[in-house]
Amino acid sequence: MSSTDEFIRRLMGFGLTEKEAQCYFHLLRYGPKTPSPLAKSLHTYREDMHRTLNSLIDKGVVRPSLGSPTIYAAVELETALESTLKKHESELREMERRKRALEELSRQQHFRPSDEAMTFKILNTAKEIMTTTLPIIEHSKEFLWVAPTLALVFASTFGANPTVQELVERGGHSRGVTDVVYSGIPSVQEVLDIGVDVRHFDNYHGLYYGVFDRKHCVSGINLDVKHVRLDEPATMLYTDDPVYARYLVSNFEMLWKQSVPAEERIQELLKQGSEGR
Amino acid sequence: MPSGTVINSVEDTVAVILKIIETAKHDIVFLLPPSLFSIAGTYNTVQRAKPFIDKGGVLRGITVISRENIEEVRMRLDIGVDMRHSDHVHEVFMVVGDKQSSVSVLNIGAEAYTLETPVVAYWSEDPTYAEYLLASFETAWSQAVPAEERIQVLLEQRYQRADQ
Numbered sequence: 001m002s003s004t005d006e007f008i009r010r011l012m013g014f015g016l017t018e019k020e021a022q023c024y025f026h027l028l029r030y031g032p033k034t035p036s037p038l039a040k041s042l043h044t045y046r047e048d049m050h051r052t053l054n055s056l057i058d059k060g061v062v063r064p065s066l067g068s069p070t071i072y073a074a075v076e077l078e079t080a081l082e083s084t085l086k087k088h089e090s091e092l093r094e095m096e097r098r099k100r101a102l103e104e105l106s107r108q109q110h111f112r113p114s115d116e117a118m119t120f121k122i123l124n125t126a127k128e129i130m131t132t133t134l135p136i137i138e139h140s141k142e143f144l145w146v147a148p149t150l151a152l153v154f155a156s157t158f159g160a161n162p163t164v165q166e167l168v169e170r171g172g173h174s175r176g177v178t179d180v181v182y183s184g185i186p187s188v189q190e191v192l193d194i195g196v197d198v199r200h201f202d203n204y205h206g207l208y209y210g211v212f213d214r215k216h217c218v219s220g221i222n223l224d225v226k227h228v229r230l231d232e233p234a235t236m237l238y239t240d241d242p243v244y245a246r247y248l249v250s251n252f253e254m255l256w257k258q259s260v261p262a263e264e265r266i267q268e269l270l271k272q273g274s275e276g277r
Numbered sequence: 278m279p280s281g282t283v284i285n286s287v288e289d290t291v292a293v294i295l296k297i298i299e300t301a302k303h304d305i306v307f308l309l310p311p312s313l314f315s316i317a318g319t320y321n322t323v324q325r326a327k328p329f330i331d332k333g334g335v336l337r338g339i340t341v342i343s344r345e346n347i348e349e350v351r352m353r354l355d356i357g358v359d360m361r362h363s364d365h366v367h368e369v370f371m372v373v374g375d376k377q378s379s380v381s382v383l384n385i386g387a388e389a390y391t392l393e394t395p396v397v398a399y400w401s402e403d404p405t406y407a408e409y410l411l412a413s414f415e416t417a418w419s420q421a422v423p424a425e426e427r428i429q430v431l432l433e434q435r436y437q438r439a440d441q
Contacts, residue, residue, distance in 0.1 A: 009348055015319050018348050088319075095320055098292040104402070106280060116388035156343065203386030205366050219368050221413040231409045237409045243399075245405075250397035251383045 014081060015088045016059070017248060019044070019052050023062055027074035027078050034069050059084055120239045126232040136212045137163045141172040144252050145210040146201075148183030156190055168195035177255045179204035180265040182273055188262050199259035208236065211252065214245045281401035284380065285372045287390055290398045291320050294372050295382040296369040298325045300380075301374030305329070306414050307338040308371050312389040313360060313382075314340040323352050339363050339417055342427045344435065350407070350424055361421035371410045 004025065011021035020040055026034065030041075034084050039049035053072050056062035060083035065071040074081065123129050137143055145162060146149075158275035164174055180188050180200040192198055220236035239245075284290050284389055296316055298305060305326075309317065326336055342350050342362035370379040382398045390396070401407070 009352070010350070012348055017315060017319075023333050065281055091319075092321065095288070096294065098289055102282070102284075102289060102292055103296065120403050121406065121410075127416060148282075178416060201386075205368050205384045205386065207385075208369050215370070221409070235409075235412060237406065239406075241281065243281045243283060244401075247397055247399040248383075250283065251385055253394065254397070255385050258415060 003187055014084045016056075016061070016084070017052075019048075019060075020056050020059070023049070023052050024056060027062065028077065029073060031071035032065070032071045033189070034071055035270055037074070047099055057089055068242070084158050087272065091104075120241070122236060123236045123238055124217065124234070126154065126158075126234050129234060129236050130154075130160065133210060133212075133218055134160060134163055134239055136216045140167060140212040141208065142213055143167060143172070144249060145174070146178070146252060146255060147180060147209050148179055148204065148208070149208060151208060152178065152184065152187035154189055156187055159192055161190060164191075164196060165194035173197070175199075175252075175254040175256065177201050177204075177252070177259050178262070180262050180269065182269045185266055185269065188266065192262060198234040198262035199256060200265035201255055203258075209248050209252075211245050211248050214249055215242050216240050217245050217248055219248065251257040279405070280441060281399050281403065284398040284400055285396070286382045287316060287392050287394055287396050290380055290382065290396060291317050291322075293398070293400045294322065295320060295325060297363045297372050297374035297380065298329060299392060299441050300378065302332075302336060303330060303375050304337075305372065305374045305412065306336075306418075307340075307373075307411075308386075308414055309338070309340050309419055310367075310370060310390065311341045311343065311346050312385075312391070313370060315346060316339075316390060316392065318352070323356060324420055326353075326358065332352055335359070337361075337418065339414075339421050342424055342431070344431050347428055347431060350428065354424060358426035358431060361418060362424055362427035363421035364400045365417070365420065367413075369410065371414065373407050373410050373414065376407050376411065377404045379404055383409055401438050 006016065008021040008025055011024060012018060016024065021036065026038065026041060034054060035046055035049045039046045042049070053062060053064075057064060061075050061080035063073050063075055065073070074080070123132055137160070155164070167174060174196040176191065176196055176198050178184075178188065178198060179198065188198055209217065211217050216238075217240075218233065218236050218238050284293060288381055330336055336357070337359045337362045338353065339361050340346070340350070342360075348349050350360055366384070370384060371379060373379040376399075379399045380398055382396055386397075386432050
């Protein structure tokens with residue numbers, strides 16, 4: 001490892017990112033510069049350089065000039081390290097304070113009456129998932145879900161949709177986020193037709209989860225479902241922990257805000273489809 | 278059975294990660310996007326993990342290793358963290374200690390995390406929940422590439438570019 005690499009590595013030990021360390025080192029060695037030549041020397045683009053320089057200013061290791069164009073100069077090494085150390089120490093103190101506050105919060109959460117005991121249970125097949133969730137839907141007023149279109153095919157095939165329709169008919173409501181693709185339009189349309197409010201999320205990452213009355217939840221990671229059949233292996237977690245439900249609901253609402261109405265997406269896909277023909 | 282805690286900021290999530298590192302005795306695993314990996318690094322996670330590893334603890338981690346974070350990864354490798362590279366899209370990011378304590382964040386499409394990124398994480402002490410996360414981690418681990426191998430590839434690419 002060269003002495004430059006070693007120097008940069010040591011700077012990173014002081015809380016600078018690799019980019020920040022390279023930039024500071026460059027200014028220290030070659031003197032004050034404007035962002036454009038600096039970006040060129042460090043093989044990056046100008047906006048990225050601005051971000052790095054602003055962060056270095058926040059950390060007190062780079063100073064901008066007052067005139068125009070702005071020239072950025074490295075603060076003397078000893079002063080810069082002292083400044084970084086102080087900022088870091090104050091951040092660590094803040095982090096320690098947060099950690100203690102969270103520990104206290106966690107301790108309080110653990111004191112629950114025994115009749116509120118929560119269950120976490122692993123479900124291993126599509127059948128287990130259906131037999132666990134259907135009775136819950138039957139008694140729920142709200143059902144929020146995030147799932148790919150394949151899950152909607154499951155719901156249709158194994159009779160979950162009439163149960164959800166009953167939920168809607170007795171005044172409950174269901175909202176869901178999915179990835180609407182051309183081949184999945186009939187399944188999405190079926191769910192829309194029973195009164196479920198469905199949205200399309202563009203950056204969908206294969207999440208599967210359902211939350212019933214903000215208490216009962218099923219969630220799955222890396223579900224690799226290949227066939228629509230009840231004995232298909234599929235590992236999901238069931239819990240009736242309202243805190244876990246709150247976590248899933250909060251994420252659901254963030255996804256919901258970022259997504260678009262399914263009807264809109266379906267029209268867009270149909271238009272693309274007819275233009276393609 | 279103890280319930281979990283909902284965490285509403287990246288800073289609090291890092292505070293929980295620090296707590297997991299400090300209290301674990303046997304094993305810790307993490308699967309983090311590079312931005313969170315980098316943020317955690319600025320809060321002395323490396324220095325805090327060293328005593329855990331020195332006492333025989335096993336720390337395994339997965340992130341996306343790129344030219345931008347080679348040095349950060351090397352710092353972990355140097356203290357004995359077993360690291361792998363994976364650029365698959367993961368649905369949940371997590372840190373799990375001693376198959377019990379965990380903090381997890383759903384991947385809902387944030388391109389890069391900063392301290393200001395809105396986040397809702399779940400901190401749990403439930404072993405069944407940890408088991409559920411670990412099953413996903415082990416799948417990702419088995420598909421990931423050892424960090425040294427990945428770094429070698431990145432360095433070769435760098436030398437090839439310099440030659441051109």
